[in-house]
Amino acid sequence: MVEKTPPASARKATTIKELAEHVGVHVSTVSRALNPETRNLIGPAVVKKVLAAADELGYVPNSMAAALRTGQSRTVGILIPDLMNPVFPPFIRGIQDTLDDAGYTAIIANSDGDKDYERDIVQKMKARFVAGLIMATPLYRGDPAVRECIDRHIPVVLINRAIGEAGISAVLNDDRAGIIAAVDHLVRLGHRRIAHMAGPQATYTGMTRHQAFVEAMQAYDLPLDDDQVAFAAGYTIPAGHEVMRALLSRGPAFTALIAANDQLALGALDVLSEARLRVPRDVSLVGFNDMPLVDRIDPPLTTLRIQHYEMGAQAARILLEELTAPKPESRTVMLRPELVVRGSTGPALRARP
Amino acid sequence: MVEKTPPASARKATTIKELAEHVGVHVSTVSRALNPETRNLIGPAVVKKVLAAADELGYVPNSMAAALRTGQSRTVGILIPDLMNPVFPPFIRGIQDTLDDAGYTAIIANSDGDKDYERDIVQKMKARFVAGLIMATPLYRGDPAVRECIDRHIPVVLINRAIGEAGISAVLNDDRAGIIAAVDHLVRLGHRRIAHMAGPQATYTGMTRHQAFVEAMQAYDLPLDDDQVAFAAGYTIPAGHEVMRALLSRGPAFTALIAANDQLALGALDVLSEARLRVPRDVSLVGFNDMPLVDRIDPPLTTLRIQHYEMGAQAARILLEELTAPKPESRTVMLRPELVVRGSTGPALRARP
DNA sequence: AGCCTTTTCGCAATCGTTTGCACGTGGTAG
DNA sequence: CTACCACGTGCAAACGATTGCGAAAAGGCT
Numbered sequence: 217m218v219e220k221t222p223p224a225s226a227r228k229a230t231t232i233k234e235l236a237e238h239v240g241v242h243v244s245t246v247s248r249a250l251n252p253e254t255r256n257l258i259g260p261a262v263v264k265k266v267l268a269a270a271d272e273l274g275y276v277p278n279s280m281a282a283a284l285r286t287g288q289s290r291t292v293g294i295l296i297p298d299l300m301n302p303v304f305p306p307f308i309r310g311i312q313d314t315l316d317d318a319g320y321t322a323i324i325a326n327s328d329g330d331k332d333y334e335r336d337i338v339q340k341m342k343a344r345f346v347a348g349l350i351m352a353t354p355l356y357r358g359d360p361a362v363r364e365c366i367d368r369h370i371p372v373v374l375i376n377r378a379i380g381e382a383g384i385s386a387v388l389n390d391d392r393a394g395i396i397a398a399v400d401h402l403v404r405l406g407h408r409r410i411a412h413m414a415g416p417q418a419t420y421t422g423m424t425r426h427q428a429f430v431e432a433m434q435a436y437d438l439p440l441d442d443d444q445v446a447f448a449a450g451y452t453i454p455a456g457h458e459v460m461r462a463l464l465s466r467g468p469a470f471t472a473l474i475a476a477n478d479q480l481a482l483g484a485l486d487v488l489s490e491a492r493l494r495v496p497r498d499v500s501l502v503g504f505n506d507m508p509l510v511d512r513i514d515p516p517l518t519t520l521r522i523q524h525y526e527m528g529a530q531a532a533r534i535l536l537e538e539l540t541a542p543k544p545e546s547r548t549v550m551l552r553p554e555l556v557v558r559g560s561t562g563p564a565l566r567a568r569p
Numbered sequence: 570m571v572e573k574t575p576p577a578s579a580r581k582a583t584t585i586k587e588l589a590e591h592v593g594v595h596v597s598t599v600s601r602a603l604n605p606e607t608r609n610l611i612g613p614a615v616v617k618k619v620l621a622a623a624d625e626l627g628y629v630p631n632s633m634a635a636a637l638r639t640g641q642s643r644t645v646g647i648l649i650p651d652l653m654n655p656v657f658p659p660f661i662r663g664i665q666d667t668l669d670d671a672g673y674t675a676i677i678a679n680s681d682g683d684k685d686y687e688r689d690i691v692q693k694m695k696a697r698f699v700a701g702l703i704m705a706t707p708l709y710r711g712d713p714a715v716r717e718c719i720d721r722h723i724p725v726v727l728i729n730r731a732i733g734e735a736g737i738s739a740v741l742n743d744d745r746a747g748i749i750a751a752v753d754h755l756v757r758l759g760h761r762r763i764a765h766m767a768g769p770q771a772t773y774t775g776m777t778r779h780q781a782f783v784e785a786m787q788a789y790d791l792p793l794d795d796d797q798v799a800f801a802a803g804y805t806i807p808a809g810h811e812v813m814r815a816l817l818s819r820g821p822a823f824t825a826l827i828a829a830n831d832q833l834a835l836g837a838l839d840v841l842s843e844a845r846l847r848v849p850r851d852v853s854l855v856g857f858n859d860m861p862l863v864d865r866i867d868p869p870l871t872t873l874r875i876q877h878y879e880m881g882a883q884a885a886r887i888l889l890e891e892l893t894a895p896k897p898e899s900r901t902v903m904l905r906p907e908l909v910v911r912g913s914t915g916p917a918l919r920a921r922p
Numbered sequence: 923a924g925c926c927t928t929t930t931c932g933c934a935a936t937c938g939t940t941t942g943c944a945c946g947t948g949g950t951a952g
Numbered sequence: 953c954t955a956c957c958a959c960g961t962g963c964a965a966a967c968g969a970t971t972g973c974g975a976a977a978a979g980g981c982t
Binding site for chain 1: 582629630631632633634636637642651652653655658659661662665674675676677678679692693695696697698835838860861862863865866867
Binding site for chain 2: 937938941
């Protein structure tokens with residue numbers, strides 16, 4: 217890229233009008249010369265002069281004006297529950313990087329799980345002419361934000377959640393494959409009594425992971441009754457405490473435990489240690505997400521690594537396609553997680569009593 | 570189930586014009602009635618009707634048009650090196666939350682440390698009419714991005730860096746106080762030979778922390794020679810490895826170590842363990858930042874907790890003031906970090922041989 | 923050389939909002 | 953009773969870019 221230092225006196229942004237005067241043509245000509253799509257309508261000589269002038273005067277287009285006229289700003293909105301949750305930054309990075317390449321900009325909003333607020337946000341974004349939306353907020357039935365988007369005909373791509381609604385694309389992690397890999401790993405280590413800390417069943421991940429767990433257990437012909445699975449109220453460490461206590465109160469009839477999420481696993485670790493149960497000697501533990509630093513805790517957590525960044529990138533790509541394609545065709549892609557074996561899982565020492 | 574994307578009969582957003590027709594007044598009246606600043610110019614009865622109509626028709630103002638007209642978009646840009654670095658999300662959350670309350674929106678851009686790219690970003694943001702900028706990118710001399718802002722007269726607030734440039738506000742962590750607290754803590758534990766893994770000296774934090782370390786050592790009348798401090802090339806774990814190795818190669822003439830950053834501390838931990846030195850028995854270690862999960866690694870890291878969120882909030886507040894105040898007065902605030910004592914520091918077992 | 927097609931460019935409307943100005947009321951002071 | 957003021961509204965011009973349409977210039981063909 218050829219980079220030119222802008223003119224010294226850049227007080228006011230130079231407009232297309234000034235370019236026109238400078239070159240001696242009409243503004244419409246300048247506009248067309250500047251736009252690669254319409255450039256072919258203009259004589260090569262003029263184009264050259266316009267481009268030169270633009271470079272010289274340090275012209276940078278006023279995207280607001282363009283947006284107002286065309287009704288579309290090259291902006292997309294990202295809706296997440298909470299930026300501080302370490303799973304989201306990689307998503308966002310993935311989205312932003314691919315968006316950047318296409319000349320789009322992202323606006324990020326945190327909903328903190330407030331559904332009404334989410335709908336508000338969608339409206340505000342609409343006011344800012346967002347061309348589309350990427351939502352990574354948890355699933356609820358009849359989600360008002362999604363509804364709002366459908367009503368207003370603004371394209372949406374969902375991350376880590378799927379919704380019955382027709383015509384909505386989604387990029388998902390293959391939770392089923394992940395859970396199966398975890399169960400398989402534990403079985404190979406000799407475990408037969410495996411418990412599950414399920415995530416909130418109102419969320420897509422909570423549901424699918426639980427369901428996959430049940431199916432995997434059946435597929436491996438392992439014993440499974442209700443005692444072995446407990447449901448968390450949220451994906452947090454305190455929720456993990458609670459669930460772990462519930463699980464233990466039923467008697468530790470398991471030698472391994474699959475948590476729906478690393479945070480739950482961390483909570484489990486706390487309670488397990490309180491109860492003088494050692495990981496992985498007494499119980500093997502596998503998490504989900506591979507959050508930063510879980511490889512360095514004691515013991516290092518065996519977990520499923522999700523392709524966060526790539527998921528974000530895919531979501532952005534799909535959205536971009538939907539924005540440009542004449543006939544937007546919704547689709548959903550699924551990325552495989554990778555089982556990362558670390559210290560929190562080990563051989564089953566004793567068989568089920 | 571047949572899936573059909575509904576025809577492009579997108580229900581268009583209601584405009585101020587429609588409101589005017591609905592109420593039976595002129596658009597300018599509606600505009601004034603809607604704006605709290607100018608509302609007093611309009612009769613109370615009309616205001617009431619306009620507001621009611623706006624509510625009824627679900628009017629949401631087109632911020633692009635307003636921005637185009639007024640030249641300001643109630644948008645501010647945030648410039649950070651990398652969103653995936655866990656120290657930044659809390660900053661951003663703090664910024665966004667206080668910005669939200671003021672009706673502003675943030676656009677986040679990652680520079681990945683590329684200075685030229687940063688300047689590009691500033692231009693793009695300017696094109697989007699950002700009213701101001703908050704930058705948390707590291708310091709370099711003659712920073713082109715900052716220069717660009719000054720040239721274009723767009724207000725900037727710096728986070729975690731100060732710059733000689735006049736009229737630039739900044740919100741900083743009190744690195745000096747932090748380092749002093751760390752040294753004090755170690756001294757109380759009986760340490761006298763304390764080493765320092767300094768951060769990149771091109772960064773503000775790297776410089777001030779190193780300087781504070783030197784001064785603190787002198788203030789406590791502790792021995793200090795060049796062997797005791799090594800400089801890292803970056804704030805990363807690999808950089809930590811490198812520096813730690815350098816430090817050890819000079820002989821472990823220290824019983825405690827202060828890292829300029831948690832990541833460096835983590836790197837140190839690795840090399841220390843390779844060298845069969847135990848923390849904190851053989852060497853006490855204190856980090857800086859209190860990143861998530863460093864309380865759960867082995868050993869739990871003693872570190873300095875920075876008020877990330879609050880720093881972001883402050884930065885946003887200052888920027889907002891500068892945007893509205895008639896005579897923007899630059900200022901810099903400093904927030905105190907808190908020493909969080911955990912398992913990585915302990916009493917000095919043996920005195921210096 | 924005349925006519926027709928293509929290329930190249932100008933004209934003017936438009937997007938939704940804000941805002942300086944003018945205009946009309948009613949009321950009060952002179 | 954006139955002149956003046958404040959108040960409440962309407963009028964119309966911006967803001968900077970895009971784009972359908974038409975016109976002029978250029979080129980091709982018989």
